[in-house]
Amino acid sequence: MFELLKTDPSSKARVGRLTTAHGVVDTPVFMSVGTQGSVKALDPRELRELGTQIILGNTYHLHIRPGMEIIRAAGGLHQFINWPDPILTDSGGFQVFSLATIRKIQAHGVEFRSHLDGSLLFLGPKEAMGIQRELGSDIAMVFDDCPPHTSTPREMRAAVERTMRWARECREQPRAPGQMVFGIIQGGIDATLREECAKALVALEFDGYAIGGVSVGEPEPEMMRAVEITEPFMPAKQPRYAMGLGTPAQLVELVARGVDMFDCVLPTRVARNGTRKGSISIKAGAFKADFRPIEESCDCFACRNFTRAYLRHLLNVGEILGLRMLSVHNTRMFVKVMEEVRAAILNGTFAEYRRDFAANYVPTQKVLLARAAAADR
Amino acid sequence: MFELLKTDPSSKARVGRLTTAHGVVDTPVFMSVGTQGSVKALDPRELRELGTQIILGNTYHLHIRPGMEIIRAAGGLHQFINWPDPILTDSGGFQVFSLATIRKIQAHGVEFRSHLDGSLLFLGPKEAMGIQRELGSDIAMVFDDCPPHTSTPREMRAAVERTMRWARECREQPRAPGQMVFGIIQGGIDATLREECAKALVALEFDGYAIGGVSVGEPEPEMMRAVEITEPFMPAKQPRYAMGLGTPAQLVELVARGVDMFDCVLPTRVARNGTRKGSISIKAGAFKADFRPIEESCDCFACRNFTRAYLRHLLNVGEILGLRMLSVHNTRMFVKVMEEVRAAILNGTFAEYRRDFAANYVPTQKVLLARAAAADR
Numbered sequence: 001m002f003e004l005l006k007t008d009p010s011s012k013a014r015v016g017r018l019t020t021a022h023g024v025v026d027t028p029v030f031m032s033v034g035t036q037g038s039v040k041a042l043d044p045r046e047l048r049e050l051g052t053q054i055i056l057g058n059t060y061h062l063h064i065r066p067g068m069e070i071i072r073a074a075g076g077l078h079q080f081i082n083w084p085d086p087i088l089t090d091s092g093g094f095q096v097f098s099l100a101t102i103r104k105i106q107a108h109g110v111e112f113r114s115h116l117d118g119s120l121l122f123l124g125p126k127e128a129m130g131i132q133r134e135l136g137s138d139i140a141m142v143f144d145d146c147p148p149h150t151s152t153p154r155e156m157r158a159a160v161e162r163t164m165r166w167a168r169e170c171r172e173q174p175r176a177p178g179q180m181v182f183g184i185i186q187g188g189i190d191a192t193l194r195e196e197c198a199k200a201l202v203a204l205e206f207d208g209y210a211i212g213g214v215s216v217g218e219p220e221p222e223m224m225r226a227v228e229i230t231e232p233f234m235p236a237k238q239p240r241y242a243m244g245l246g247t248p249a250q251l252v253e254l255v256a257r258g259v260d261m262f263d264c265v266l267p268t269r270v271a272r273n274g275t276r277k278g279s280i281s282i283k284a285g286a287f288k289a290d291f292r293p294i295e296e297s298c299d300c301f302a303c304r305n306f307t308r309a310y311l312r313h314l315l316n317v318g319e320i321l322g323l324r325m326l327s328v329h330n331t332r333m334f335v336k337v338m339e340e341v342r343a344a345i346l347n348g349t350f351a352e353y354r355r356d357f358a359a360n361y362v363p364t365q366k367v368l369l370a371r372a373a374a375a376d377r
Numbered sequence: 378m379f380e381l382l383k384t385d386p387s388s389k390a391r392v393g394r395l396t397t398a399h400g401v402v403d404t405p406v407f408m409s410v411g412t413q414g415s416v417k418a419l420d421p422r423e424l425r426e427l428g429t430q431i432i433l434g435n436t437y438h439l440h441i442r443p444g445m446e447i448i449r450a451a452g453g454l455h456q457f458i459n460w461p462d463p464i465l466t467d468s469g470g471f472q473v474f475s476l477a478t479i480r481k482i483q484a485h486g487v488e489f490r491s492h493l494d495g496s497l498l499f500l501g502p503k504e505a506m507g508i509q510r511e512l513g514s515d516i517a518m519v520f521d522d523c524p525p526h527t528s529t530p531r532e533m534r535a536a537v538e539r540t541m542r543w544a545r546e547c548r549e550q551p552r553a554p555g556q557m558v559f560g561i562i563q564g565g566i567d568a569t570l571r572e573e574c575a576k577a578l579v580a581l582e583f584d585g586y587a588i589g590g591v592s593v594g595e596p597e598p599e600m601m602r603a604v605e606i607t608e609p610f611m612p613a614k615q616p617r618y619a620m621g622l623g624t625p626a627q628l629v630e631l632v633a634r635g636v637d638m639f640d641c642v643l644p645t646r647v648a649r650n651g652t653r654k655g656s657i658s659i660k661a662g663a664f665k666a667d668f669r670p671i672e673e674s675c676d677c678f679a680c681r682n683f684t685r686a687y688l689r690h691l692l693n694v695g696e697i698l699g700l701r702m703l704s705v706h707n708t709r710m711f712v713k714v715m716e717e718v719r720a721a722i723l724n725g726t727f728a729e730y731r732r733d734f735a736a737n738y739v740p741t742q743k744v745l746l747a748r749a750a751a752a753d754r
Contacts, residue, residue, distance in 0.1 A: 321418065
């Protein structure tokens with residue numbers, strides 16, 4: 001199901017092709033996040049025009065609303081949201097541990113209260129896999145314990161042990177026809193735990209492996225380290241997915257570290273505009289009479305049709321079209337970077353591409369501040 | 378500039394063709410409202426796909442935000458918002474009298490406070506025409522005094538006299554190249570006032586005439602009466618525009634009374650769905666597992682792609698795509714009714730079309746209640 005087409009000699013970067021029940025995904029790939037069954041503000045046609053190959057859905061959110069009864073009646077998630085292309089579903093583990101109020105962690109799952117109305121719910125390996133089977137996603141994720149990056153070594157070990165045990169339970173569950181299941185490796189920045197977790201999961205023979213417990217508030221160097229200590233234990237012939245990451249510059253660096261798949265809410269969550277020259281706040285007064293597109297070289301619908309001045313006006317007066325166009329541009333930027341990365345690896349120019357990208361990319365103020373803070377420690 | 382192509386023998390309905398500086402508009406026409414330089418939630422491509430021929434902009438709102446300096450620098454409103462097709466701009470009179478806090482009505486305009494930040498502004502015939510000249514709209518509207526429908530006869534007369542005087546002042550202002558100017562007839566449901574106002578404006582030789590002072594909270598019979606008593610004094614060879622109206626059923630009836638142009642915020646303001654069988658609240662629980670499109674016979678993007686159940690879910694969880702698709706469907710419905718009306722008039726079947734439309738159309742609960750209340754009086 002996963003074909004490795006080319007490996008970069010200068011790094012661990014690779015180009016692959018993942019064949020799913022609903023189509024082929026070229027990797028490295030950026031997956032758009034459609035948590036509640038909609039990639040924020042975008043419609044399926046726009047997503048396709050932006051080069052989106054695969055989107056994410058979320059077990060926790062879809063289970064709560066609209067509920068499985070409705071998605072089952074619709075004939076599955078692809079049908080319900082009218083996205084006939086590949087879908088990956090997250091298991092809900094991350095949401096249970098971050099959004100919900102946990103009542104009790106039990107042997108076979110978690111009893112928690114819905115973040116929405118406080119109703120008592122239970123999600124474990126069996127439930128999460130059952131929901132994903134009914135959603136009919138092309139790739140289902142195991143139900144894991146995703147601890148905060150501030151966990152004590154003891155807590156981290158407990159989470160890893162639970163993750164390994166639950167992964168085994170997930171592995172035994174029935175699947176939708178053609179559905180792949182990916183294991184999730186936890187362990188924070190503890191190399192021993194990451195290795196142990198990875199080996200246990202690989203022994204279970206999943207269709208792919210994800211690095212979890214990143215993008216949970218840790219500083220960038222810790223995130224990179226978590227990937228670096230985990231990657232050597234992930235089978236080279238299977239797809240590798242770093243969950244919830246990151247900025248375009250981080251994505252390029254993670255590709256160089258051997259990661260194939262990414263998802264991130266950045267492009268559709270924030271009302272900021274990514275450009276290679278740094279993120280700009282389009283609402284800033286400096287753009288009020290700036291009649292250039294968000295990014296000169298961008299081929300997206302927003303950049304082909306609208307100026308910064310107009311988009312700034314739309315955001316200022318609260319017009320939805322403004323938010324829509326930011327989502328369009330930002331998503332296109334992430335997708336296009338992955339297209340360029342694939343081309344560079346295939347052409348044998350990835351080392352150059354990576355160097356140029358890092359040299360020209362201006363990170364956001366937030367990333368710069370975080371880096372400065374980390375350097376001060 | 379206005380060519381009358383066919384007149385219906387059974388009513389006052391007519392088909393015409395209005396040639397503007399930015400293209401031809403087939404009438405009767407429904408114009409989408411883009412008050413702040415954006416038709417709510419829709420992009421120009423979608424508008425074109427929906428059959429939109431002409432959109433509205435608003436002098437008052439655009440003058441406040443983003444301000445004329447920016448639109449001037451952009452090269453006019455068409456350029457600023459990237460809508461190369463016809464635009465009609467309202468003069469701001471309606472907004473000054475309904476939205477703003479009026480400080481003083483003076484001889485040559487109104488001193489008022491912005492509804493946004495309370496800043497003191499002045500708008501009169503000269504200012505409104507100057508702004509519309511800079512906006513570069515294809516059709517500019519005169520600056521009028523639009524009184525509430527509850528005005529006393531004395532207030533109504535004062536408003537009509539002011540409207541006539543200001544219309545003369547507007548007529549004398551320079552225009553953008555190729556820009557048409559329409560007069561606005563006021564007078565409430567006073568036949569004498571309407572006649573007097575219409576005759577005074579027609580003497581000034583505008584490019585078209587509008588019926589103002591409708592859609593200001595009056596019951597439907599009063600609105601119909603205002604149109605009926607005004608229309609006979611509007612030149613048959615020029616376009617006639619009923620401002621701010623109405624429901625699809627009202628539009629068909631107003632076409633039968635000789636009106637050519639309409640604008641209404643209904644399709645993009647309300648999160649309700651128009652169908653020929655009545656407006657449905659898509660958020661209702663009844664639709665949670667309804668996998669039909671909003672309207673079976675509709676050819677819009679929303680109806681071709683999504684089910685009621687999915688749109689209900691999107692609205693329930695607050696996803697923008699839900700609002701977008703309601704705007705798409707509702708706008709298409711209004712535009713399509715006008716397409717059908719034009720075809721029926723040209724085919725000589727308008728009497729039948731009108732009868733069938735009224736027989737099959739189920740008005741909203743709100744309209745039904747208002748009718749019952751009016752009947753009780």
